[in-house]
Each structure stands twice: as structure tokens, then as C-alpha cells.
Amino acid sequence: MQEFFQQVVSGIAIGGIFASLALALVLIYNAMGLVNFAQGEMAMFATFVAYALINRGMSYWIAFPITLVLAFGGGILIQRLVIKPVERAPVLTLVIITLGLATLVNGFAGFIFGYVPRSFPSPFSADSADLFGVFISYRDMGVIAVSGLVLLGVYLLLQRTTVGLTMRAAAHHPEASRLLGVQVSWMLALGWGLASAVGAVSGIMVAPILLLEPNMMQSIIIYAFAAAVLGGIESPLGAVIGGLIVGVTVNLAGAYLPGVGGDLQLAVGLAIIIAVLIARPNGLFGRAAIRRV
Amino acid sequence: MPNLLELKEVHAGYGPRSVLHGVSLSVPEGGIVSLLGANGAGKTTTLRAITAGVRWSGDIIFGGRSLRRLATEEIVRAGIAHVPEGRGICTELTVDENLKLGSHLRRDGAEVRKDYDRVFEYFPVLKERRKLSASTLSGGEQQMLALARALLMKPKLMLLDEPSLGLAPLVVRAIFQIVKSINQASRVAVLLVEQNARIALELSRSAYVLEVGRVAVSGASADLKDNE
Numbered sequence: 001m002q003e004f005f006q007q008v009v010s011g012i013a014i015g016g017i018f019a020s021l022a023l024a025l026v027l028i029y030n031a032m033g034l035v036n037f038a039q040g041e042m043a044m045f046a047t048f049v050a051y052a053l054i055n056r057g058m059s060y061w062i063a064f065p066i067t068l069v070l071a072f073g074g075g076i077l078i079q080r081l082v083i084k085p086v087e088r089a090p091v092l093t094l095v096i097i098t099l100g101l102a103t104l105v106n107g108f109a110g111f112i113f114g115y116v117p118r119s120f121p122s123p124f125s126a127d128s129a130d131l132f133g134v135f136i137s138y139r140d141m142g143v144i145a146v147s148g149l150v151l152l153g154v155y156l157l158l159q160r161t162t163v164g165l166t167m168r169a170a171a172h173h174p175e176a177s178r179l180l181g182v183q184v185s186w187m188l189a190l191g192w193g194l195a196s197a198v199g200a201v202s203g204i205m206v207a208p209i210l211l212l213e214p215n216m217m218q219s220i221i222i223y224a225f226a227a228a229v230l231g232g233i234e235s236p237l238g239a240v241i242g243g244l245i246v247g248v249t250v251n252l253a254g255a256y257l258p259g260v261g262g263d264l265q266l267a268v269g270l271a272i273i274i275a276v277l278i279a280r281p282n283g284l285f286g287r288a289a290i291r292r293v
Numbered sequence: 294m295p296n297l298l299e300l301k302e303v304h305a306g307y308g309p310r311s312v313l314h315g316v317s318l319s320v321p322e323g324g325i326v327s328l329l330g331a332n333g334a335g336k337t338t339t340l341r342a343i344t345a346g347v348r349w350s351g352d353i354i355f356g357g358r359s360l361r362r363l364a365t366e367e368i369v370r371a372g373i374a375h376v377p378e379g380r381g382i383c384t385e386l387t388v389d390e391n392l393k394l395g396s397h398l399r400r401d402g403a404e405v406r407k408d409y410d411r412v413f414e415y416f417p418v419l420k421e422r423r424k425l426s427a428s429t430l431s432g433g434e435q436q437m438l439a440l441a442r443a444l445l446m447k448p449k450l451m452l453l454d455e456p457s458l459g460l461a462p463l464v465v466r467a468i469f470q471i472v473k474s475i476n477q478a479s480r481v482a483v484l485l486v487e488q489n490a491r492i493a494l495e496l497s498r499s500a501y502v503l504e505v506g507r508v509a510v511s512g513a514s515a516d517l518k519d520n521e
Contacts, residue, residue, distance in 0.1 A: 162397050169383050169394055176381035179344060180394045180446070181369040 005134040007255045008248055013140035014209075015247020016147030017202045021217075021224035022231065022239035023154060024199035029233055030171040031191035032083070034094050038101035039199050040221030042078070044214060045105050046071040046200035047207050048113050051120055060123045064204065068197045075196025079189040087185075109214040120207035143205050150201045151240050154194065158236065167191055219266050223250065226272040232286025241284065246272055297322040297450055297482050298343070298355050305335075305342045305349035312338040314506040315351070320450065323480040325473075327493040327514065330503035336486040337378050339503070340452045343484075344368050344375045356449065370398060374448035378455060380439040384428035388419055391427050391438055395445035405445070411478075412441040415471050433464040440468065444475055450482045451475075457489045465489070469496050494518045 021043060028036040036042075046067055053063035082101060086093060124142030128135040158164035169177040170187035178184050202224070203217060210216050227246045231238025246269060253260045253268045260268060276283060298320040305313040313335045320326045328336050342349040345365045353360040360368055369375070374395075383391050392412070396405050413420040416437045422430065427438060436456055443451050453472070457465040469492055476483055487493035494500055494514040502510040502517070510517065 162393070165386075165390055165393055166397060169386060169390075172385040173381070173383045175346075176377070176383055177394070178365040179369060179375045179377060179381055180442070181366050181398050182394070183366050 002134050003255075004252075006136065007251050009134070009136050009144075010140050011248030011251030012244055013143040013147075013247070014206075014251060015227075015244035016144050016151075017205045017243075018220065018223045018227045018247050019240040019243025020147050020150060020198050020202035020205070021220060022227035022243045023151065023236055024195040024202070025224055025228045026231070026233060026236050026239040027154075027191050027195040027198070029228070030168075031188045032087075032094065034091060034098070035225070035228070035233075036101075036195070037095070037098040038078075038105055039195065040217030040224070041102045041105040041109070041214075042071070042075070042196050043199035043203035043220075044212075044217045045109050046074070046196070047120070047203035047212055047216070048109055050200075050204050051113075051118065051207070051212055054121060060121060067204065068200055071200035072193040072197040075193040076189045078196070079192035083192070084185065084189070106214050113214070115213055115215075117211035117213040120204075120212045122208035139208070146205060147201065150198060154198060154236070157194070163190070167194075219269075222266055222273075223247070223269045226269045226276075229273050230276050230283055232283025235283070235285035238283055238285030295322055296320065296354075297324075298484065299353070300339070300343070301352040301354070303339070303342055303349050303351035303353060305338055305347050307347060312347075312506050313342065313349070316503070316506070316508055318501045318508060318511070320482050320484050322449075323476070323482055324499070325476055325483040325485060325497040327490075327497040327500035328484060328486045328503065329488075329490045329493060329500055330509075332488070333505075334503040335506040336503055337454055338506075340375060340377070340454055340484070340486055343452060344373060346377075369446070372447075372449035373452060374443035374446040374450070375452040376439045376443050376454060376456065378458075380435050382427050382430075382435045382438055384426070386427055387423070388425055388427050388430070388438060389423040391442055392419070392423075392445055395442035396447075399445075399447060401447075404447070408445055408447065412444055415444075415474070416441050433460050433468075436460060436464075436468060437471075440471065440475075444479075444481075447479075448481060450484065452484050452486075454486045455488060456485075457487060457492065465492060472496065491518070 021039060024039050025035045049070055050063050050067040053066060054060060082097065086097060122139055125138045128137045158168060166182045167187045167190055170182050170184040171191060174184045202220065206220055207216065223246050227242035228239050230245060231242030250265050250268050254265045296319040300316055300318050302315045302317055303313055304311065304315055316339055328339060330336050338347055341347040343353055345363060345368055355371060355373065399405050418434055419438060419441055430438060456468055472483060473496055475481055485493055485497060494517055497514045499512065500514045500517050501508050
């Protein structure tokens with residue numbers, strides 16, 4: 001039983017990482033009706049930036065927010081330079097463009113930083129705390145706390161501030177928002193910036209577990225897709241809950257199902273995507289496309 | 294009275310399809326003007342030209358300034374509230390959030406609060422449903438929400454596109470009564486597009502009738518009503 005709870009807590013920690021990246025996918029899905037296939041690569045690149053800062057002697061907790069700010073700016077820049085010129089292009093064009101962006105960022109990271117996996121520091125102690133007989137590592141707790149704070153921050157920004165309100169309005173109702181004086185194009189750029197920063201958190205949190213290299217996020221993005229689809233792809237809250245469910249499921253499957261573990265864990269993520277799309281195409285929190293006119 | 298809005302020989306269309314062939318009209322400050330005509334005459338396109346929702350040529354002057362080359366957001370910020378065809382309600386958001394979108398650019402906090410009180414006086418039903426999703430409102434209630442939101446923008450001019458569409462006659466009466474009160478209380482000018490000519494002419498002082506993209510008749514509403 002103890003072992004089980006430990007696995008659940010580890011699952012929540014890794015789920016928080018999936019949730020951050022899934023939330024980034026959902027933010028952009030809402031803004032342009034399409035997932036950004038380059039989201040994982042953008043997160044990886046931001047993690048390299050954090051690595052470079054820390055390597056130059058900057059303390060972790062200073063490098064962390066600086067990286068998020070840079071990722072935010074980078075997201076806005078990508079939206080302005082790459083996405084905005086093709087805003088009205090067909091969906092397939094946009095898919096190809098974000099796929100191309102993924103390849104580009106990946107190759108660029110390899111070019112600058114190389115493909116040798118590097119160990120990335122974790123600011124949390126590797127010890128465990130004994131909580132009522134269940135041993136929980138400080139690292140898991142730290143990851144849960146950081147992801148939780150970031151997700152809470154995004155929630156408050158979107159739900160409680162005027163900027164958040166106009167971002168949501170611009171994403172869902174661009175025409176109506178324009179008529180209310182909302183600068184839709186900039187709001188979509190802000191959405192990219194926010195998604196990029198939230199994605200960067202997932203990269204920085206997962207790097208100490210996986211080792212940092214240009215292909216680090218390629219499995220994580222699959223879990224994030226699973227989480228986003230499970231949550232209903234449009235729903236930020238759904239992405240977070242989806243992330244936690246996927247994290248715990250994958251972790252438990254790895255621990256208890258014989259043969260699952262290592263590479264097969266990824267198959268569990270894909271199985272979740274397929275099962276959700278068959279059984280509940282709108283996900284747990286997605287709205288069916290029925291509206292009162 | 295000086296003109297708040299003036300359209301001069303406006304041509305507009307969608308791609309190769311031209312819809313307006315030189316429309317000229319004017320709305321005086323604080324006035325209510327009706328724009329009437331059959332389906333497809335170009336009423337909605339005229340409104341869309343004013344807020345840059347469609348490409349146009351000619352000239353559109355608002356408050357002494359040409360709107361040429363301005364983006365929709367800038368035109369709106371200059372003081373035009375456009376309640377579009379289909380009302381433009383953000384159904385993903387709550388009633389309250391829709392109202393907030395109306396007032397989000399204003400910095401006159403005390404005035405905004407007063408306007409909220411007024412809005413809830415006009416439309417008590419919106420106060421009851423503040424926390425609900427706007428998608429749960431009936432058609433009439435959505436029209437009220439659209440009007441309330443436009444009022445909260447504190448515009449100089451409101452463009453209303455068929456506020457009566459799909460609503461029961463009693464609801465239409467109530468809404469038009471409120472448009473009249475808004476016009477009188479805060480001197481907001483109104484350009485009203487309607488298919489329901491009778492009720493529009495009762496409300497407005499002057500009117501234009503569009504026929505296939507041109508002004509066919511114009512004059513005082515009272516005169517137009519007589520030779521309907």
C-alpha cells in the first residue's frame with residue numbers, strides 16, 4: 001500500500017509536468033484552433049537557455065524566472081514572425097508550419113548545444129520525507145509545488161484579470177471582440193507568449209529526471225497531447241486534470257503492469273489518446289458543439 | 294445639428310462581389326437614423342464598412358475624422374459601438390464577463406459603476422443571470438446583453454443591426470423603448486438597421502431606404518411612414 005501511494009505521488013509530480021505542457025497546447029489551441037506541434041521543442045529550447053544561465057553561475061531561482069520571461073518573449077516573437085503572416089491560411093498549412101517550426105527549433109538547439117545529454121540541476125534535495133509511513137521525495141514535492149503555482153498563476157491571470165478576459169474573448173470570438181475594442185492580434189500573441197512560458201516550466205521540471213538534450217521533450221509531448229485530449233483540448237482546467245490522470249496512470253502502469261515500463265510507457269500515453277477519442281471525443285471537459293442560437 | 298457620422302459615396306463589397314454602389318448618408322449628433330431596405334440591399338454591409346469589417350472606398354467621416362485605414366479596434370475606441378448581426382455575444386463567457394468586455398477600456402471608474410446600475414435598471418434580468426454562461430440566455434435576453442454591453446462602452450454612436458430579428462413583438466417593443474431612453478439620457482446617436490420598417494420609423498427622426506446598394510429614398514421618418 002505504501003508503495004502504491006508513493007507511485008501515486010510520483011505520478012502526480014510527473015502529471016504536473018504533463019499538465020503544464022498540456023496547458024500550453026490548450027492555450028494555443030484556443031487561440032488558433034490548432035495544437036502547436038513545436039510546443040515541446042520550444043520548451044526544450046527554453047530549458048537549454050536556463051541551463052546556459054545556470055552554467056554561467058546564475059542561481060537556479062534567478063535563472064528560472066528569467067528563462068520564463070525570455071520564453072514569453074520568444075513565444076510572442078514566433079507568433080509575430082511565423083504565425084501571424086499565415087493567420088488566415090488553411091489548417092493544413094498551419095500544421096505543416098508548426099511541424100516545420102518543431103524541426104527547426106530542434107535542429108537549432110542541436111547546432112548550438114550539441115546532442116550530448118547533460119544533467120540538469122534540481123533545486124530540490126534528493127532525500128525523502130516520511131509522511132505517515134509514505135516516503136515522498138522532496139523532488140516530487142518540489143515539482144508538484146512549482147507546477148501547482150504556475151498553473152494557479154495562469155488560472156488567476158485568465159479568470160481574474162481584464163487581460164485574461166480579453167485573451168479568452170479574442171481566442172473564442174475574434175470578430176465580436178474586435179467590435180468591443182479588443183486588440184485581437186496582440187491578444188493571440190500574448191497567448192503564444194504565455195503558452196511558451198508555461199511550456200518552459202515543464203521542460204525545466206522534467207530535465208533533471210530525463211537529462212537535457214534536443215530530443216528530451218519528444219516523449220513528454222505525447223503525454224501532453226494525451227492529457228490535453230483527455231481534458232477536452234479546449235479546456236485549461238481539463239488539461240491540468242488530464243495531465244494528472246495521465247501522469248498517475250502511466251506511473252502506476254509502469255510499476256504494476258508486467259512488461260510496461262521504459263518505452264512501453266509511451267504506448268500507454270498513446271492508448272489513452274485513442275481510447276478517449278473513441279469513447280468520449282469531447283474529452284472530460286470539452287463542450288459538445290451544441291449551442292443555443 | 295452637426296453631423297457625427299457621414300458616409301460619402303461609399304462603395305464596398307466582398308472580394309469581386311460589390312454590394313454598395315455609392316451610399317451617402319449622415320447621422321446627426323444625438324440623433325436616431327433608420328437604415329431600411331429589403332434583404333440583400335446592403336444594410337449590414339453599410340454598418341460593416343463603418344467599423345472596417347469589409348473593404349470600402351469613398352469616405353467615412355466620424356467626429357470630423359476620416360475612418361479610412363483605421364482598424365476595427367481603433368474605430369471602436371474612437372466611440373462607435375457596433376452590435377452586429379447575430380448580436381456578437383461571447384457565448385463561452387458569462388453574462389458578467391460579456392458586460393466587462395464592454396467597459397474594459399474605460400478608466401472612469403465611478404462613471405462605469407453608475408452605468409452598470411443603469412444597465413441593470415434597464416435589464417433586471419441580466420443582473421439575475423450575471424454569473425451564468427451567456428449561452429444560456431434566450432434570444433431576447435442576448436439582445437438585451439448586447440445592448441447593455443454597447444451602452445457600457447460609453448459610445449458616441451451605436452450601430453444596431455436588426456435588434457428585432459427573431460424576437461417576439463412585445464420584447465421588440467421593450468428593447469426599442471430602452472434604445473430610446475438610452476438615446477435621450479446619454480445623447481448617444483443611433484444608426485438602426487431594420488427590416489421591420491414600421492417600428493424603426495416610430496423611433497427614428499430620419500431614415501434612408503437602401504435598394505440594391507444605393508440610397509433609393511431618404512427623408513424625415515414621419516414623411517416616409519405616410520407614403521410607405
